[in-house]
Amino acid sequence: KAGVTQTPRYLIKTRGQQVTLSCSPISGHRSVSWYQQTPGQGLQFLFEYFSETQRNKGNFPGRFSGRQFSNSRSEMNVSTLELGDSALYLCASSRGGGGYNEQFFGPGTRLTVL
Amino acid sequence: QKEVEQNSGPLSVPEGAIASLNCTYSDRGSQSFFWYRQYSGKSPELIMFIYSNGDKEDGRFTAQLNKASQYVSLLIRDSQPSDSATYLCAVIRNSGNTPLVFGKGTRLSVIA
Numbered sequence: 001k002a003g004v005t006q007t008p009r010y011l012i013k014t015r016g017q018q019v020t021l022s023c024s025p026i027s028g029h030r031s032v033s034w035y036q037q038t039p040g041q042g043l044q045f046l047f048e049y050f051s052e053t054q055r056n057k058g059n060f061p062g063r064f065s066g067r068q069f070s071n072s073r074s075e076m077n078v079s080t081l082e083l084g085d086s087a088l089y090l091c092a093s094s095r096g097g098g099g100y101n102e103q104f105f106g107p108g109t110r111l112t113v114l
Numbered sequence: 115q116k117e118v119e120q121n122s123g124p125l126s127v128p129e130g131a132i133a134s135l136n137c138t139y140s141d142r143g144s145q146s147f148f149w150y151r152q153y154s155g156k157s158p159e160l161i162m163f164i165y166s167n168g169d170k171e172d173g174r175f176t177a178q179l180n181k182a183s184q185y186v187s188l189l190i191r192d193s194q195p196s197d198s199a200t201y202l203c204a205v206i207r208n209s210g211n212t213p214l215v216f217g218k219g220t221r222l223s224v225i226a
Contacts, residue, residue: 033213042219101206
């Protein structure tokens with residue numbers, strides 16, 4: 001079974017630009033969660049999508065948005081990039097049907113904002 | 115008080131010893147507990163999960179959960195240099211439809 005895939009793996013942008021990251025979950029998984037990881041803050045939850053609907057949202061500004069498609073693939077978008085947005089962006093998928101769901105992470109997208 | 119707390123380490127143990135990693139959480143309603151291992155430059159990898167009080171063993175790994183004391187631990191027996199990584203504790207509060215809350219991780223170094 002293929003794991004979670006994320007594209008692109010590395011990205012360099014400048015302040016003020018926008019970026020779109022993509023995540024394909026494990027086959028059969030309907031939930032996709034996005035996290036930002038930085039050395040200072042650790043892993044912070046951005047949002048979760050389940051069946052094309054945002055089910056949970058973390059404490060991030062509105063510049064961070066996402067969506068999920070009918071095939072469960074998900075994208076996240078960051079507009080008006082700031083230097084502080086430089087981070088590893090991880091997505092994780094799970095079955096998402098309720099109960100206790102194990103989440104499996106993709107390899108991440110390393111975003112550098114110059 | 116942070117929701118999930120871990121000692122940042124580094125925790126250094128000799129090869130072959132038992133490594134003990136601890137995690138405390140603040141929400142008494144938390145239901146599910148996970149341990150992830152993250153090698154430098156890599157993404158977190160799920161290694162154990164535990165839902166009920168007591169011990170759960172998987173190979174060299176044992177997860178221990180004590181809901182009354184609000185702590186969860188991970189024991190690694192016969193530690194190997196390849197176990198050197200950051201170990202992240204994560205908790206799901208209440209139902210399974212709430213997000214994972216992560217601790218900042220404990221860095222483990224196994225010395226050959």
